[in-house]
Amino acid sequence: MSYCVNCGVELDGTAHACPLCQTPVMNPRQPVDTFSPPPFPTRRKEVPPVSKRILAVLLSAMLASAAVCCGVLNLVLKPELHWSVFVIGAAIMVWIWLVPPLLLRGIPLPVRLLLDIVAVGLYVYLISRDVRGGTGWFLGLALPIILTGGAVVLFLGLVLQNGKRSILSGITIVIGAAGAVSFFAELFVDRWLYQCWTPEWSLIVVTICAALIVPLIIVRRVPSLREEARRRFHM
Numbered sequence: 001m002s003y004c005v006n007c008g009v010e011l012d013g014t015a016h017a018c019p020l021c022q023t024p025v026m027n028p029r030q031p032v033d034t035f036s037p038p039p040f041p042t043r044r045k046e047v048p049p050v051s052k053r054i055l056a057v058l059l060s061a062m063l064a065s066a067a068v069c070c071g072v073l074n075l076v077l078k079p080e081l082h083w084s085v086f087v088i089g090a091a092i093m094v095w096i097w098l099v100p101p102l103l104l105r106g107i108p109l110p111v112r113l114l115l116d117i118v119a120v121g122l123y124v125y126l127i128s129r130d131v132r133g134g135t136g137w138f139l140g141l142a143l144p145i146i147l148t149g150g151a152v153v154l155f156l157g158l159v160l161q162n163g164k165r166s167i168l169s170g171i172t173i174v175i176g177a178a179g180a181v182s183f184f185a186e187l188f189v190d191r192w193l194y195q196c197w198t199p200e201w202s203l204i205v206v207t208i209c210a211a212l213i214v215p216l217i218i219v220r221r222v223p224s225l226r227e228e229a230r231r232r233f234h235m
């Protein structure tokens with residue numbers, strides 16, 4: 001049995017060089033065994049990554065089959081309750097979320113997010129058409145919440161897109177955005193239900209968010225704390 005003169009690793013009899021440090025093996029007492037097969041494969045074989053187009057076709061087929069099956073089931077069982085419209089709408093929404101980014105390369109993030117938000121809005125509009133007083137509910141309550149949520153998602157996408165920000169800043173911004181969304185959500189719900197604004201639960205959420213953000217900002221500002229956080233949480 002030979003050992004590498006450089007790093008000391010035990011060498012197989014068929015090795016021409018150390019597998020770790022590539023130092024050539026020269027042992028006059030034990031020449032390299034050129035007849036036995038090496039104990040590990042010499043060529044690397046990799047499974048090629050799945051093509052995005054195939055993935056897009058697969059996803060489209062899955063969503064389409066779910067939509068068609070539900071549509072047929074609805075027509076056969078209870079045609080008067082058109083519940084399958086919700087499933088078909090959801091399938092179209094998920095398709096808009098997942099498939100265009102796979103097929104269109106280099107599609108800018110704001111355009112992608114805008115498409116996703118429009119898809120959510122259209123789906124909720126589809127639902128609202130089947131709910132009593134639906135269109136009013138959609139325009140008065142759902143649309144403002146979707147637009148606010150969409151604006152926040154767009155803002156987060158643009159701010160966190162380039163990855164230059166530290167994880168601490170990213171977490172701080174996301175927590176702040178969650179607080180803002182809950183604040184506006186309660187504002188719109190109150191305005192829709194009671195025609196006045198009496199903040200309750202959103203204030204609790206905003207307070208919790210603020211209580212998390214303040215220490216995060218302090219940690220980010222103080223270099224010693226920042227280093228400690230980086231070490232402890234492996235950032």
Ligand SMILES: [Zn+2]
Nearest residue numbers: 004007018021
């Ligand atoms: Zn070695």
